[in-house]
Amino acid sequence: MIKEGAELRREKEKSKTNRRSSSQGGRKELNNQGNFGQVENNSKGNENLPATLTLTSLGKVIWELAKGVSGLGPLQNPTHGLEVISSWKNLLQGDLTDSGSPYTQLVMEVVFPAVRISGTNTWKARELEPMLRFLESWEELLPVPVRQTILDNVVMPKLSVAIDLWDPRRETILIHLWMHLWLPWLRQKMEIFYETIRIRLESVLHAWQPDDMSVFCILSPWKTVLDAASWEHILVQFIIPKLSTVMNEFQVNPANQNLDKFYLVRTWATAIPITHMFPLLDMFFDKWHTSVVPLMMSRAFESREVVQPEQKHFGAPQQAAYNAQQASAIPDNAQQMGSTSRENEMSLKDVIEFYAQQNELLFKPKPGRMKDYNLDKLQPC
Numbered sequence: 114m115i116k117e118g119a120e121l122r123r124e125k126e127k128s129k130t131n132r133r134s135s136s137q138g139g140r141k142e143l144n145n146q147g148n149f150g151q152v153e154n155n156s157k158g159n160e161n162l163p164a165t166l167t168l169t170s171l172g173k174v175i176w177e178l179a180k181g182v183s184g185l186g187p188l189q190n191p192t193h194g195l196e197v198i199s200s201w202k203n204l205l206q207g208d209l210t211d212s213g214s215p216y217t218q219l220v221m222e223v224v225f226p227a228v229r230i231s232g233t234n235t236w237k238a239r240e241l242e243p244m245l246r247f248l249e250s251w252e253e254l255l256p257v258p259v260r261q262t263i264l265d266n267v268v269m270p271k272l273s274v275a276i277d278l279w280d281p282r283r284e285t286i287l288i289h290l291w292m293h294l295w296l297p298w299l300r301q302k303m304e305i306f307y308e309t310i311r312i313r314l315e316s317v318l319h320a321w322q323p324d325d326m327s328v329f330c331i332l333s334p335w336k337t338v339l340d341a342a343s344w345e346h347i348l349v350q351f352i353i354p355k356l357s358t359v360m361n362e363f364q365v366n367p368a369n370q371n372l373d374k375f376y377l378v379r380t381w382a383t384a385i386p387i388t389h390m391f392p393l394l395d396m397f398f399d400k401w402h403t404s405v406v407p408l409m410m411s412r413a414f415e416s417r418e419v420v421q422p423e424q425k426h427f428g429a430p431q432q433a434a435y436n437a438q439q440a441s442a443i444p445d446n447a448q449q450m451g452s453t454s455r456e457n458e459m460s461l462k463d464v465i466e467f468y469a470q471q472n473e474l475l476f477k478p479k480p481g482r483m484k485d486y487n488l489d490k491l492q493p494c
Contacts, residue, residue: 187224188231191247198224198254212258220259224251232267238275239291244268248298264298276306281317281331289334296338310335311343318351323359323377333384345386353389356381360396365404 187193198220201207207216228247236244244267248260255263272295279288288310295303314332321328332352336344356378363374375397382390 186231186235187227188236188243188247191243191250194224195250195254202254207256209256212256214256217256217258220254220256221262224255225259225262228263229267232263232271236267236271238268238271239286241291241294245294264302268295269299269302272303272306276309279310279313281313287331287334289331289338293334293338307339307343311339311347315347315351318347321351321355323355326377326380329380329384336384348385348389352381353385353393356393357396360393363397363400365400367405 201219202216205214205216205219208214209217211217232244248255248263252260272292275291276288281288292303292306318328332347339347359374359378378393378397385393
């Protein structure tokens, strides 16, 4: 009994020692972030420190940082931890393109696991803002291999699931609103989704009616994303034939014209290539020209009246007197116009006199001849 009591006391003392050691270790972990800053300050000027950290203490650094970051929820608070990782980027002389650098390994072990867990458990592809906000906040700190790993292992699988569940007949959020913002990040990798999207769109276009403009809102943003052949296939198979029917049924009625169908077709001009849009507009203008232009010309001729200036309507005696007055005024007017014309003309004598003045000549009639003149040089006084 005494021996058992002694062993029990030794076990209790050992347990207390372990708890004190654990408590001291916890306090040490809480101070790690401050110690990291101290290491950075002490490392200035020591070119061999990054290699030393890689070999001896990088594993411990990664472990301590990972424990601190794992509970941060990077998608909920994307800027948390930026300052600490930025300090380590400077300390390790981080190269964002080198997959084997110490800094890339640090970020891969510390940041990526937290993003993967948060993205897998809480993030939805249709609510893209949290993930985009994180990537934009960390753009200058995330090494290219780490960023690509996040896109390939978190973003792409989520997008794939969302597209598989996408049904254009039931969705209230247009698909391009949560797809196209990933184009700058994923680029050609998104092409694997386009075939599924095109097939889903075509499945609802069979029953589409041209007056339903929601289809234009869904389709038009994909004009610059889908390849030209796929885009033209959708238009030629499902859109243009129905718009042609609208134009065939369009009636021109100048008395009570309704242009709603024309405006409906015109809306598609931004989405349909010009080679397909011209025939649709030609159908409209042919009808307009055939119906409206002849009507306008007919009305113009009917309303045209040739009226003499100041024409007055009198009885027979008054009309005869008026006509005689107008006739008698014509010679006077003609005579006045002729007089005015003569006044504005220069006679031959005037021309010669002007020439004499310009050339310092004396212009005078010959003696005994009133209509004959001589031109003599002027004599100096």
